[in-house]
Amino acid sequence: MTAVIEVDHLTKRYRDTLALDDVSFSIEENTIYGLLGRNGAGKTTIMSILTAQNFATSGRVRVFGEAPYENARVLSRLCFVRESQRYPDDAQPRHALRMASLFFPHWDQSLADRLVDDFRVPMKRRIKKLSRGQLSAVGVIIGLASRAEITFFDEPYLGLDAVARQIFYDRLLEDYAEHPRTIVLSSHLIDEVSNLLERVLVVDEGRIVMDEETDRVRGRAATIVGDVATVDAFVAGREVIHREALGRVASVTVVGELTTGDRSALTAAGLDLEPVSLQQLIVRTTQATQHDRGGVR
Numbered sequence: 001m002t003a004v005i006e007v008d009h010l011t012k013r014y015r016d017t018l019a020l021d022d023v024s025f026s027i028e029e030n031t032i033y034g035l036l037g038r039n040g041a042g043k044t045t046i047m048s049i050l051t052a053q054n055f056a057t058s059g060r061v062r063v064f065g066e067a068p069y070e071n072a073r074v075l076s077r078l079c080f081v082r083e084s085q086r087y088p089d090d091a092q093p094r095h096a097l098r099m100a101s102l103f104f105p106h107w108d109q110s111l112a113d114r115l116v117d118d119f120r121v122p123m124k125r126r127i128k129k130l131s132r133g134q135l136s137a138v139g140v141i142i143g144l145a146s147r148a149e150i151t152f153f154d155e156p157y158l159g160l161d162a163v164a165r166q167i168f169y170d171r172l173l174e175d176y177a178e179h180p181r182t183i184v185l186s187s188h189l190i191d192e193v194s195n196l197l198e199r200v201l202v203v204d205e206g207r208i209v210m211d212e213e214t215d216r217v218r219g220r221a222a223t224i225v226g227d228v229a230t231v232d233a234f235v236a237g238r239e240v241i242h243r244e245a246l247g248r249v250a251s252v253t254v255v256g257e258l259t260t261g262d263r264s265a266l267t268a269a270g271l272d273l274e275p276v277s278l279q280q281l282i283v284r285t286t287q288a289t290q291h292d293r294g295g296v297r
Helices: 043-050 093-103 109-119 132-145 162-178 190-196 214-218 228-235 260-268 278-292
Strands: 003-014 017-028 032-036 058-063 078-081 150-154 182-186 199-204 207-213 221-227 239-246 249-255 272-275
Touching: 003 043, 017 043, 017 182, 017 199, 017 207, 032 043, 032 190, 043 058, 043 078, 043 150, 043 182, 078 132, 093 109, 093 132, 109 132, 109 162, 132 150, 132 162, 162 190, 190 278, 199 214, 199 278, 207 214, 207 278, 214 278, 221 228, 228 249, 239 278, 249 278, 260 272
Parallel strands: 032 182, 032 199, 078 150, 150 182
Antiparallel strands: 003 017, 003 058, 199 207, 221 249, 221 272, 239 249
16 A cells, blocks of 8 residues: 555644654555544644644654645645634635635535535525534535545534434445545544544554554454453453453453453353453553553643
C-alpha cells in the first residue's frame, strides 16, 4: 500500500500545554481509519495540522509527499469536516454546497442531492438557524459528496439522532465501495463506527498508543470471569489491562490471543470467556497507559 500521509516526530505546544508529543505514523491510501481517543487527546490538533489549519511546533508532515501548508496542489485533494465549522451569517445550506462544488474537483452533485433528501436538510433556511443535527448533516454531505482523495471527519455525528447516524454510516460505506479513497474518522462512538474502520489510530495525552488493523485489535484481548483465585492463577504472567472484583468473582481483561490450549484450560477450570469490544479495549488500553504514566492529569 502507498502512504498518502507521513508524520515524523510531530510535536505541538500551546504555551504550557503539550498537545502532541513526538508523534509518528503513516496513513495509507484507500483505507478507512479511526482516529480515536478522549476529549483533549490531540485528535483535532493532528487533523488541523495535516490540513494546514494549524502549525506544528516541531516535526515533519507530508501529504502526498509534500508539505501541505500554502500548497494548493495538496489542499485541493483534501476535505476536512470540522465539528466547529463556521459559515457566513446569512449563508444557507444551498450556498455551502454550491461553494463546495466549486472547490472539490471530484464533487458529485447527484450524491449531494440524495443526501440532502436523506437528512431532510432545509436548503433555504439560514445555517445559523439550523439545529445541531442539521448543521452536522451539512458537513457530512460536503464530506461525502466531495469525494476528496483524503477526507477527515471530526466528530461528524454531533446532534444526529440514531437514524441519521446510521444513514451516514450506510452512505459512507456504499460510496467508499464504489469510489475508494482515504477516510479518517474521529469519533467517540467507537463501537458504533467500529464496523466501518479498517485501521485504528488511538491518541492518548498527545501520543499514539495504538496503530493497528482493526481485525487484529479485536482479537488481541479477552475478559476472563470466574472465581478470584482461579482467574488469578490463569492470568498470572499475562498482561492485564483491567480488573474488577465483586466478592469471590473476578473479571480480568488480558492482552494477547488465547490458544486452543488456553480455551480448553478455561473450560476445565470453570471460567467464562467474554469478548472485548473495540471500545472497551481502547478505553482499557488508555486507562492502563495513564496508570503507567502515574495517573490522569
